[in-house]
Amino acid sequence: MFEDIQKRGFQVEFHAHARAILGTDFPQAIAELEAVLSTLSIPIEEIIGSGGGEAKGTQRLRRALAQTHWQKVNFTIEKSINGIRRESISHEVDHVRSFENGTIALEIEWNNKDPFFDRDLENFKRLHAEGAISVGIIVTRGETLQNSLFDLVRRYAQEKALTSVEDLRAIGLNPTRPQQADLTRRMQNGTGFDEAWARNFVQSKYGAATTHWRKLEDRVHRGVGNPCPLLLIGLPVSVVTFGENLDTAAIAEGDEAEI
Incomplete structure (x- = not known):
């Protein structure tokens, strides 16, 4: 189960009998998820251009899931006493897929606050307790991706020969005054621009307090x-790619213009 994507480096972890439930009752869900995830790629330009928001690669992942009927659903749970409604609670889930044997809920947390x-997880717990879902799935940045972000961003800076704030502006990034001050401070200590910017970018946009594998685990x-x-x-x-000739387009069209 999920052997092909695990060979590519994806982390896959099951809890509370999810493996048995998926393998027995939801083989189609496994096949759909493997098919979508196996083709996922995120050019480095999209990680830079997202400004820490959702990269276009994960937006494509959402669209691919939607095309296979993993749609956004708002679950409403109402409780009443003697026909009088006493409580109504809504739980919105971005990707839900219903099958003959039950329903699966999936959330993608690319880069939110942790x-x-x-x-x-609390939504999944409540929905499962009410019998609304059989399994909950969360997709997030894995350990290898989180731990490699600095090296990836620095490599991008080196390949694009970024050596100044003006170079950042030329590719559509707009460093704030505090960010410029941080870059100056780092470089005064002898750090090269590529390393100073990469550390600034990763700490600002993909830091420890964002959604990634360790925080989820x-x-x-x-x-x-x-x-x-x-x-x-x-x-x-391994989902991050270089050399797709996107130039600065993916950055200029990013969700944020800050570094």
């Missing part, structure tokens, strides 16, 4: 979301 994991191992069966998928560094 408390979004608490929201997702910490919560699940503490029991957040339990007893909902869970599948965790970590995107590997």
Whole structure:
């Protein structure tokens, strides 16, 4: 199960019998997810251009899931006493797929603040308790991707010969005054521009307090979301590509213009 994407470096982790449930009742879901994830790629320009928001590669992942009927659903749970409604709670999930044997909910957390994991896991827990879903799935940045972001960004800076703030502006990035001050401070200590900018960018946009594998795993191992069966998928560094000749277009069209 998921052997092909694991060979590519994807992290795959099952909790609370999710492996048995998916393998027995949802083979079609496994096939659809493997097909979509196996073709995922994110050019480095899109990681830079996203400004820390959702890269266009993950937007393509969302569209590919939607095309295979993993649609956004707003679950509404209403409780009443003697026919009088006392409580109504809504839970929106970005990707939901219903099958003959049940329903699966999936969230992609590319780069939110890490408390979004608490929201997702608690939503899954409540929906599972109410019988609305059979399994919850979370896709996020894996360990190899998170740990390699500095090297990836520095490599991009070196290949594009970025040596100044003016070079950043030329590719559509707009460093704030505090960011420029941080770059100056780092370079005064003898650090090259490529390294100073890469560290500034990664710490600002993809830092430890954002959604990535370790933050998700910490919560699940503490029991957040339990007893909902869970599948965790970590995107590997291998999804990041160089040399696709996107030039600066992906950066200029990014969600944010800051570095």
